[in-house]
Amino acid sequence: MEEWLIMAYPSDRTALVVVDATNDFISEGGKAWPGVRDVLAEVGTVATMKRVLDAARAAGIQVLHAPMETQPWDYGPWKHRTPSHDGMFAAQLFRAGTWGAEFHPDFVPAEGEVVATPHKTFNAFHGTDLDTQLRQRDLDHLILCGLTTNTCVDSTGRDAVERGYHVTFVSDAVATFTMEMQQATIEQNWPRYAHRILTGAELVTELG
Amino acid sequence: MEEWLIMAYPSDRTALVVVDATNDFISEGGKAWPGVRDVLAEVGTVATMKRVLDAARAAGIQVLHAPMETQPWDYGPWKHRTPSHDGMFAAQLFRAGTWGAEFHPDFVPAEGEVVATPHKTFNAFHGTDLDTQLRQRDLDHLILCGLTTNTCVDSTGRDAVERGYHVTFVSDAVATFTMEMQQATIEQNWPRYAHRILTGAELVTELG
Amino acid sequence: MEEWLIMAYPSDRTALVVVDATNDFISEGGKAWPGVRDVLAEVGTVATMKRVLDAARAAGIQVLHAPMETQPWDYGPWKHRTPSHDGMFAAQLFRAGTWGAEFHPDFVPAEGEVVATPHKTFNAFHGTDLDTQLRQRDLDHLILCGLTTNTCVDSTGRDAVERGYHVTFVSDAVATFTMEMQQATIEQNWPRYAHRILTGAELVTELG
């Protein structure tokens, strides 16, 4: 059996990174919530994210929060906006200072937890201090959950692999706009580069 | 109509980036070729890549080649190899100095074209001079083709978007291990962040 | 004559980046101000920075502000703090929410100007969105001023060169802890990699 299949999560080198657990995405009334509510409900994403967060805290694993947050100078003047940038700009998603950019009540950072500087596209490492905060704590195993599966979570996980991290995706603690998108990423892509793909229940058992 | 839908490709700011067009992937007898041969055949990938390359050259668009190439010190001693790293290491894929790491005869760089320093995982920007070579030539529109659709091509395109490039994927000038993987990326993911998704024929018409 | 010696600053591709113009550094009463006050006075740094800022605004050049700002989770738990990190941590420099982290009154961002996400060590590109904000506005000429000459300003300028920008340092719109440090950077280092080194007066004349 491959070493990575039986590897545990050393508590002093493991981090849980919660991606985009803000009101605009996962709270009823959030601006992007209508787009993901069906998958959130079918997968049970938010409750699983919370169980994973509780288990990480109980196990003494460092928690980092990686939210989007946008400013008046973002997107509008950019020369090469993507369809996602256009959508975020039009709806003023995750606008700093609004309720939508605040953390969902279940995912408010606790003392000692890190809030990475906000990412502006998908990858929570790009243009943020996430890597610095992880490296300066000697953390090299990442457990990833949050939204959306095929954009921010996947781009963050892909870059984590490039940066030499051990990467675990929690397959029912993520969500996106359709179940077809959800499955495409989990089934077709993650087995190519994830070190591990676990359900929340499997992960909680391991951390317990 | 959105501006990006009608945008042309300014020849002095556009680059064609050919990803991993080496013998181990796209030449009969290449070590990884058996894994992708069916999709290559069904899609007609190699012939389309060649048509796109010819059209770019005819249009005076800068061509950059972004190959993998591995050294004796890669992968083996790494602490967090992915399944893909394991596969590349076991098979000694793209090993520097071997035929497998050489360019397929149709994709040998011409004079004035750039060969980026090799990437070691998926993203042709990560740990390479690709970004420097593009920026120093003031190129900000990228046309991407090559292998594999959901790993190197997609990771490169995702990072290009993060870095502020305008990104076009050529949907029949890419290939991967199964058609299901191929479709998952093209249909479920690229519409979220690509600026444009064109067939080779559509692109050649625009460049012509 | 070399092209770079006679090059003007195209207003649609030039940016002024003001580094660390916050109260803790350049306002009387700031925590780090006693360390730099003598050089600020001898060089006339703050007044020159203001003249440069005014000239950039008048010329329609994009202004970006690149401040430090620190959070409770910075530095303390880090494994490899430098002497500078130790100093910032001990004095709680640039702590978010305090007066010290606010901009000096002369350098408050105007509408349409960008405030980059904060850097945590020296380089205003590292772990921030500065590069994204510049690239997405097609800006590739940087004019740099601020503090300190040999740490944040120089590290930012060095990385700008690596990233392919045209870099101008304004030699009397910078300051550091001693005149010896100041001269070491301006005379011994910048001529190796700066595209241009101008006084504020020279720059204002060119922009005018």
Add this chain to the structure above:
Amino acid sequence: MEEWLIMAYPSDRTALVVVDATNDFISEGGKAWPGVRDVLAEVGTVATMKRVLDAARAAGIQVLHAPMETQPWDYGPWKHRTPSHDGMFAAQLFRAGTWGAEFHPDFVPAEGEVVATPHKTFNAFHGTDLDTQLRQRDLDHLILCGLTTNTCVDSTGRDAVERGYHVTFVSDAVATFTMEMQQATIEQNWPRYAHRILTGAELVTELG
């Protein structure tokens, strides 16, 4: 006493990075050698570099070589060349395939040692796989030596600090064009951000 003052170099987490130990710089007859020969002689740089390399090998510390190497497509077509780029381009320094780009005989990589992909400006991390090779071996303490003190060595060390490494400069295993430049960096800059500054003799004693 500060922890970092008494910290040893754990052999499984420490790396020696030798910067630009190629013929064009440090061998008689190299194209850039006339510019640095006086400082090399006064400091005794090459002999000290060799003693440090021998000590690292004897102590079982991972050695990485970080050379420059340039291709026909470098510098010439770049829009923002620095004075250093101009010099390298005009003299065809470190041109791939020439003797000048080969390692000086004392610094030929041994089996198991890493040769990072070449850097093109100063920073041996920028656009190279150096960070990946270090992280994937869990190495987080860097010992730096090579040329030149205030360009490649300093830019590499500055970026190493940003990336969270513990950084040691070996003050007599480096050289540059004048002793004034040499001293400016060692005395004015490194004490701001180096974790340690040691002579070769001090380092060899510690590793012994």
